[in-house]
Amino acid sequence: MRSLRSLLRPLLVIGAVAGAAVLAVPVALGALGLIGWVDAAALVLLGALGGAVFVLALGLLLLRRTVNRLATSVSTVMDTHSRRVAETLGRDRLEAARSMDGVKERLTHLRDHSLPKLTREVTHAITVQGRNDYEQQVAWTELREHLGTPTFMPPLRGWAASPDVMRLLVREIDRRRPELVVECGSGSSSVWIGYALRRAGGGRLVAVEHDARYAELSRALVASHGLEDVVEVRTAPLTEFTSGGEEPEDGAEGAGGGPRQWYDTSVLADLEGIGLLFVDGPPEATGAQARYPAVPALLPHCSEDVVIILDDASRTDERALGDRWLAENPALRRTEEAAEKGAHVFTRS
Incomplete structure (x- = not known):
């Protein structure tokens, strides 16, 4: 928007000067009696209308150029942002994949080494405890029967x-x-x-x-x-x-x-x-x-x-x-x- 304003400002000044010059001609002709005042007024109005149309057309042209530049800039920013987002997602996905590989390795080690060892230890502990419980129950029964x-x-x-x-x-x-x-x-x-x-x-x-x-x-x-x-x-x-x-x-x-x-x-x-x-x-x-x-x-x-x-x-x-x-x-x-x-x-x- 700032660039549009900077372009319009000198053009408006030039247009205003040119318009004033154009409008001054019918007035001068009217003053010299070369044309009637009605004709001079009509010429002034036509000149003013033409100047306004010219200025409007020029402004639209400049606005279109500015919008095109803005669209290009936005597209460039979006492309850059999209590329960065894609790169970030790619890195995150790669890190997640590596993390999953580590988890798979730990799970594999747990399945192949830790769990069998733990199973053996638990089985041994249960077996020993069961044998102890049985032996103590036998001893208790023998004591009760022997001592009455x-x-x-x-x-x-x-x-x-x-x-x-x-x-x-x-x-x-x-x-x-x-x-x-x-x-x-x-x-x-x-x-x-x-x-x-x-x-x-x-x-x-x-x-x-x-x-x-x-x-x-x-x-x-x-x-x-x-x-x-x-x-x-x-x-x-x-x-x-x-x-x-x-x-x-x-x-x-x-x-x-x-x-x-x-x-x-x-x-x-x-x-x-x-x-x-x-x-x-x-x-x-x-x-x-x-x-x-x-x-x-x-x-x-x-x-x-x-x-x-x-x-x-x-x-x-x-x-x-x-x-x-x-x-x-x-x-x-x-x-x-x-x-x-x-x-x-x-x-x-």
């Missing part, structure tokens, strides 16, 4: 000992008929051991528990089965433990890097002639090799034919502390029993 227990018995597995370890304990009680059984920890296992001792016709169990509230719950559980004459639950808070007055070895400290914590040995000072020692506490969370002190603290109070059963022996800590027991007590021998959570049996040679 009531219908409602405290559950095993999880935090409690598994049925296969409890079956091992009952077998040793039947075989050796110990007068005193000591259990590090308390709970469901205390009731089952109590029934085993009652069936064996003698002996008693002292279960040691560091948590006062849990000890009360264990006593209530024992009482609900009428086993107070066979099972005693003692509360023994965790205190600093050193063997023979020596400091704990490096790497064997309790949780947080402090001294090892174990049951207050003063609570156990009166125990003598321990025939069966079941080590199932303190909990692992109380410190590294938390169950190690059981042998240095209680072995001097055990009978010569004592049997020591360590639960959770599949854990690294339990295996390490078992190795220490053997190194520090050459007379001890270890037998590994197949159990859900691992069980090591120690006897004197």
Whole structure:
């Protein structure tokens, strides 16, 4: 539009000057008396009309040229924009294709490698879990039938000992008929051991528990089965433990890097002639090799034919502390029993 205006402006000036000159001729002729005033007026009107027509035609011509240039410019811009859009879409399409190729490769790898491996691992885990569940159910059934227990018995597995370890304990009680059984920890296992001792016709169990509230719950559980004459639950808070007055070895400290914590040995000072020692506490969370002190603290109070059963022996800590027991007590021998959570049996040679 600006270019149209710039063209029209000088043309209008020229047209106005030329028109004025043309219109001045009839007026001059009229003034000189060469033509009449009516004829002069008619000539002026005709000249003005012709000038207007000329200017209009010229303006239309210029407008057409401007419109043509504008159309050409718009077409050029549209072509450029279309080309850029096409190039952008082409790049996006290429990137999308490459991305899809990557996805296909990952899916192929997942199908050919990851999924078969995961399937094998899941199948193995399910198989192992199924076998464990079956074996524990068999052990539970054998325990119930052997001990003739009531219908409602405290559950095993999880935090409690598994049925296969409890079956091992009952077998040793039947075989050796110990007068005193000591259990590090308390709970469901205390009731089952109590029934085993009652069936064996003698002996008693002292279960040691560091948590006062849990000890009360264990006593209530024992009482609900009428086993107070066979099972005693003692509360023994965790205190600093050193063997023979020596400091704990490096790497064997309790949780947080402090001294090892174990049951207050003063609570156990009166125990003598321990025939069966079941080590199932303190909990692992109380410190590294938390169950190690059981042998240095209680072995001097055990009978010569004592049997020591360590639960959770599949854990690294339990295996390490078992190795220490053997190194520090050459007379001890270890037998590994197949159990859900691992069980090591120690006897004197």
